[in-house]
Amino acid sequence: MDIQLTPNDVAFRDEVRAFLKEKLSDRFKRAVVGGYIDKDTIVQWQKILYEKGWIAPSWPTQYGGTGWSITQKFIFENECAEAGAPTLVPFGLKMVGPVIYTFGNEEQKARFLPDILQSNVWWCQGYSEPGAGSDLAALQTRAERDGDDYIVNGQKIWTTYAQHSDWIFCLVRTDGNAKKQEGISFLLIDMNTPGIEVRKIDSIDNQHSLNEVFFDNVKVPVANRIGEENKGWTYAKYLLTHERTAIAGVPQSKRAIERLKQIAAQEISAGKPLIEDEMFCAKLARIEVDLMALEYTELRAIASVADGGAPGPESSILKIRGTEIQQAVAELSVEACGYYAHALGQGVGNDYAAPISTKYLYGRAATIYGGSNEVQKNIIAKMVLGL
Amino acid sequence: MNFNYSEEQTLLKDSVSRFIQNDYDYETRKKHCAMDGGFDAATWQTFAELGWLCVPFSEEDGGIGGGAVETMIMMEEFGKGLVVEPYVSTVLIAGGLLAKVGNAEQKSEILAGIIDGSRKLALAAVEPQSRFDLFDVQTTATSSAEGYQLNGAKAMVLHGGSADTFIVSARAAGDSRDREGVSLFLVPADSDGIERQDFPTLDGHRAAELTLSNVKVPAAALLGMDGAAVPALESIADEAAVALAAEAVGMMEKLYRETVEYSQNRKQFGVPISAFQALQHRMVDMFTMHEECKSLLLRAVMSHKAGDADFSKNVSALKYAVAVKGQKVAHEAIQIFGGMGMTDEMSVGMYLKRINVINTLFGNGDYHLKRFISLSV
Numbered sequence: 052m053d054i055q056l057t058p059n060d061v062a063f064r065d066e067v068r069a070f071l072k073e074k075l076s077d078r079f080k081r082a083v084v085g086g087y088i089d090k091d092t093i094v095q096w097q098k099i100l101y102e103k104g105w106i107a108p109s110w111p112t113q114y115g116g117t118g119w120s121i122t123q124k125f126i127f128e129n130e131c132a133e134a135g136a137p138t139l140v141p142f143g144l145k146m147v148g149p150v151i152y153t154f155g156n157e158e159q160k161a162r163f164l165p166d167i168l169q170s171n172v173w174w175c176q177g178y179s180e181p182g183a184g185s186d187l188a189a190l191q192t193r194a195e196r197d198g199d200d201y202i203v204n205g206q207k208i209w210t211t212y213a214q215h216s217d218w219i220f221c222l223v224r225t226d227g228n229a230k231k232q233e234g235i236s237f238l239l240i241d242m243n244t245p246g247i248e249v250r251k252i253d254s255i256d257n258q259h260s261l262n263e264v265f266f267d268n269v270k271v272p273v274a275n276r277i278g279e280e281n282k283g284w285t286y287a288k289y290l291l292t293h294e295r296t297a298i299a300g301v302p303q304s305k306r307a308i309e310r311l312k313q314i315a316a317q318e319i320s321a322g323k324p325l326i327e328d329e330m331f332c333a334k335l336a337r338i339e340v341d342l343m344a345l346e347y348t349e350l351r352a353i354a355s356v357a358d359g360g361a362p363g364p365e366s367s368i369l370k371i372r373g374t375e376i377q378q379a380v381a382e383l384s385v386e387a388c389g390y391y392a393h394a395l396g397q398g399v400g401n402d403y404a405a406p407i408s409t410k411y412l413y414g415r416a417a418t419i420y421g422g423s424n425e426v427q428k429n430i431i432a433k434m435v436l437g438l
Numbered sequence: 439m440n441f442n443y444s445e446e447q448t449l450l451k452d453s454v455s456r457f458i459q460n461d462y463d464y465e466t467r468k469k470h471c472a473m474d475g476g477f478d479a480a481t482w483q484t485f486a487e488l489g490w491l492c493v494p495f496s497e498e499d500g501g502i503g504g505g506a507v508e509t510m511i512m513m514e515e516f517g518k519g520l521v522v523e524p525y526v527s528t529v530l531i532a533g534g535l536l537a538k539v540g541n542a543e544q545k546s547e548i549l550a551g552i553i554d555g556s557r558k559l560a561l562a563a564v565e566p567q568s569r570f571d572l573f574d575v576q577t578t579a580t581s582s583a584e585g586y587q588l589n590g591a592k593a594m595v596l597h598g599g600s601a602d603t604f605i606v607s608a609r610a611a612g613d614s615r616d617r618e619g620v621s622l623f624l625v626p627a628d629s630d631g632i633e634r635q636d637f638p639t640l641d642g643h644r645a646a647e648l649t650l651s652n653v654k655v656p657a658a659a660l661l662g663m664d665g666a667a668v669p670a671l672e673s674i675a676d677e678a679a680v681a682l683a684a685e686a687v688g689m690m691e692k693l694y695r696e697t698v699e700y701s702q703n704r705k706q707f708g709v710p711i712s713a714f715q716a717l718q719h720r721m722v723d724m725f726t727m728h729e730e731c732k733s734l735l736l737r738a739v740m741s742h743k744a745g746d747a748d749f750s751k752n753v754s755a756l757k758y759a760v761a762v763k764g765q766k767v768a769h770e771a772i773q774i775f776g777g778m779g780m781t782d783e784m785s786v787g788m789y790l791k792r793i794n795v796i797n798t799l800f801g802n803g804d805y806h807l808k809r810f811i812s813l814s815v
Contacts, residue, residue, distance in 0.1 A: 052441055052507055054740045060439075122439060332811045340734070340755045340810065347733035354441050365729045372726065425719070432718035436698050436725060 054350075056122075063119075064126050071134040074099050080135040088260075090173075090215050093137050097170040100139075106168055107144055114152045114160070115168045121357045132302030140212065142174040143167040146290055147220040150237065154278040154286050163239070177207040177221035177240070177264060178287070185426050187222070188231045188284060192266060194223040194238060196273070201225075201238065203246075203269040209420075213249045213262035216242055226281050237283035239275040246270070256412035257395075298421075299349045299373035304342055307380045311335070314403055315387050325387055338379045345372050364435045371424045374417040381411035441736060443511070450504075451511045453488060458519035464785040467642070470522050475600035476644035477523045486555030491529055499537055499549050506677070506742040510684040510735060517688025520788055522642055524560075524597035526685075528552060531596070531678050532559030532605055535622070539662030539670045544624065548603070560601035562592035562625075562648055563671055570801040572607070572671040573617045577650060579608035585656040586623060588631075591649050596799075598646025599636030602627050606650070610665045617668050622661040629653050641792040676753045679800040680738050683756050686764045686796045687731050689789045693771045694724040696786070700775055717774055724770050727763035734759050754801075754810040761803030764793045 056064065075096075082092035100106040108124045110116030119127065132138075139145070148167045151159055166172040183190040192205025203223055213219065219240050226234030240247070246269040252261040278286055315326040315335075325331050352366035384407045385392045391400030392408050418424045432438040443451060461481075470478040485491050493508050495501025509530065516525065533552045536545055536559075551557030568574035577590025588608050595604065604625045612619030627634070631653040634646045662670055698721055701712035711717055738752040746752075768790035772779035779786045797803060 052443065052447075052736075052740060052743070054439055054744060056439060333807060336807055336811050336814065339814070340759055340807075341730070343737060343752070343755050344730035344733045344759060347737045348729055350439065351441050351733060351736070354439055358440065358442070364725075365733070368726045368729055372730070428719045428722045429715070431722045431725065432715075436718075436721055438698065438702070438712045438718050438721065 063123050067130045082137040094170045096137050125353050129302050142176050147174050150286050173216045175210050175213045175216035175219045177219045179209045185423050192223045194225050199273050201271045203266045205266050207264040210262045210264045211260050213264050232284045235283040236280050237277040237286045240271050244269050256409050299369040301346045304376050311384045367431045371427050381414045385411045454512050454515040462519040467520050471642040482523050483555050492553040500553050506739040509681050510739050513681045513684035514688035517685035518692045527560050527596035528558045530681050531561045535674050558601045559603045560595050560598045562595045562604045563607045564593045566593050570805045573668045574615050575607050575609045575620050576614045577608040579610045588650045588653040595646045599644050619665045620667045621664050622667045623655050623659045641795045675800045679753050679757050682796045683760045686760045686793050687735050690728040690767045693767050697771045697774050724767045727767050731760050751813040754806040758803045758806040761797040768793050
């Protein structure tokens with residue numbers, strides 16, 4: 052047992068740090084406030100990573116990946132998050148990209164992958180529907196064959212950044228008579244096709260990230276289908292189980308705790324800084340202890356994969372605990388801000404309270420998306436405990 | 439970065455694990471508790487023969503130079519078996535203190551006896567008013583021409599009833615809550631002026647209350663530097679806390695696994711109760727809490743190995759988490775076992791009682807959360 056990094060990994064970490072120090076200006080660190088993104092700034096950052104060759108560490112090298120070990124990928128993600136780099140928008144790079152290079156044909160790879168790597172094209176995810184949330188396979192958006200096209204009708208919901216997106220990858224029903232998982236296909240759809248309408252959803256955080264997407268007789272070339280007809284569920288499941296190293300959000304939570312400590316040092320409560328309040332300190336310490344546990348749970352998972360094994364059962368708790376801890380930090384941060392956490396006026400009170408509240412409200416989604424935490428528990432019960 | 443055991447460590451784990459599985463079921467454990475001294479002397483000799491009593495000592499002291507990893511491995515397995523033999527009190531705490539601050543003569547006289555199983559020692563450091571502050575010492579040590587004279591009361595001396603020698607903390611100078619002025623003494627248990635009251639604790643272990651009235655010890659009985667015992671005591675307390683937490687983590691693993699198994703066999707409403715989502719999620723929570731405590735355990739153990747400045751902070755994080763989550767896992771196990779969880783026939787309740795004792799030893803959850811906060815500043 053040994054927690055030290057190898058000299059090679061230390062050298063790699065230093066290289067990443069030097070790169071971040073040179074390229075990551077404050078402008079980029081401010082690109083994400085709460086749940087709201089500044090698209091242009093994020094695109095610029097992603098292009099810097101592309102030019103460096105570091106935009107898609109997990110991709111196979113022949114498609115533009117870095118060939119890093121899992122430890123190096125972990126170090127890279129950690130260093131980026133610790134330095135405050137914007138989180139990459141995952142829909143192209145982490146979601147549809149891997150599906151295309153794994154299941155797509157050569158023409159699709161040549162057509163879509165370069166634009167994903169260069170952030171020229173933005174993607175969104177068309178999975179959830181009003182009647183298909185945790186029970187995703189209940190989706191009803193239909194695609195009917197018409198010569199070389201499909202005609203798509205139906206509705207997607209909770210579509211993050213649909214308003215910014217050029218393309219959407221969708222699960223659609225191509226066989227209404229088969230078992231529900233067996234009649235689904237995976238389509239790539241140009242958002243500029245006639246018949247697509249995006250409607251904003253007003254969300255509790257007062258920002259615009261969520262949308263509904265309506266499809267009214269939308270014509271999609273059969274050439275835009277990934278893999279075989281009616282096999283879309285297999286591809287979607289692959290995407291859900293695709294190696295995700297940063298799912299726990301440990302460095303992000305560490306940064307959020309540092310920020311919370313700065314705020315608590317400025318806020319006054321009962322005549323002294325809040326950071327000296329015993330009850331506040333106890334709440335904060337409980338979260339820190341949970342995060343220390345999560346950090347080592349993640350290291351254990353990384354180490355077992357680095358050894359050539361599969362992640363151990365401990366990796367299954369990363370999403371649940373990671374999101375619960377993110378929410379706990381956000382809750383305490385709102386509490387720390389006191390009155391001004393609830394002020395909507397521009398320039399009222401301090402400058403940090405409003406983004407804290409936005410982040411807290413947006414963060415309520417973390418335990419819902421990506422397979423709700425209850426669904427995660429069902430999976431652990433079945434796959435790990437054998438129940 | 440790797441979390442793998444070495445070949446020797448794997449062998450040690452297998453050897454302890456096999457022993458617990460083959461020779462230490464719950465009925466056996468109950469018999470050991472009822473024996474003289476509250477454990478089985480023959481089993482203790484077996485521990486000696488298997489080489490387990492020498493594990494943490496350096497080769498120079500007659501051991502194999504095992505560290506925190508080896509101790510963790512053994513304690514997790516001991517936890518699963520609810521082992522009552524005085525490994526923590528004699529080997530890890532008393533032996534650990536001797537190895538840390540004893541002089542060559544004291545070590546050569548006593549450590550060999552600990553390693554071959556012939557000697558039992560117990561640390562008498564807690565007092566009725568001290569709770570978790572090992573520096574809070576009212577027992578006095580008055581020096582005289584022949585040595586020292588000790589007066590006072592010691593509480594909850596783990597396995598004190600079977601010890602042949604105590605390591606007694608006593609105040610040579612200062613006020614009762616000063617960090618300076620505390621010394622340690624090696625005191626034969628049969629010394630004149632020692633009164634001991636041996637009693638069982640809820641978890642089936644033993645402890646003793648001691649009264650010391652004009653107990654005379656020679657100058658050579660002084661263990662470590664005169665008046666400077668607190669750092670050594672606190673350091674051994676941290677190491678003992680990690681060992682006990684490892685024992686609790688072993689118990690948490692056993693508890694969630696046995697609960698899962700029980701729920702698959704117990705039928706109600708015509709189905710195994712494991713089919714109910716309300717119970718599935720509770721068992722997932724038990725599994726999760728075990729993995730979290732295991733992670734904190736590894737964190738503490740690896741920082742000890744690396745000589746990390748954060749060791750004490752990691753210990754407090756671990757001990758706090760085990761206090762909260764360990765007890766929660768045991769409570770959940772009893773709930774899911776239902777009425778059977780309330781019976782003495784099943785071991786579930788005993789795991790709860792042992793976890794509760796561990797949570798109190800060397801600082802409870804609140805104590806360690808406070809210490810965590812003070813070490814974070």
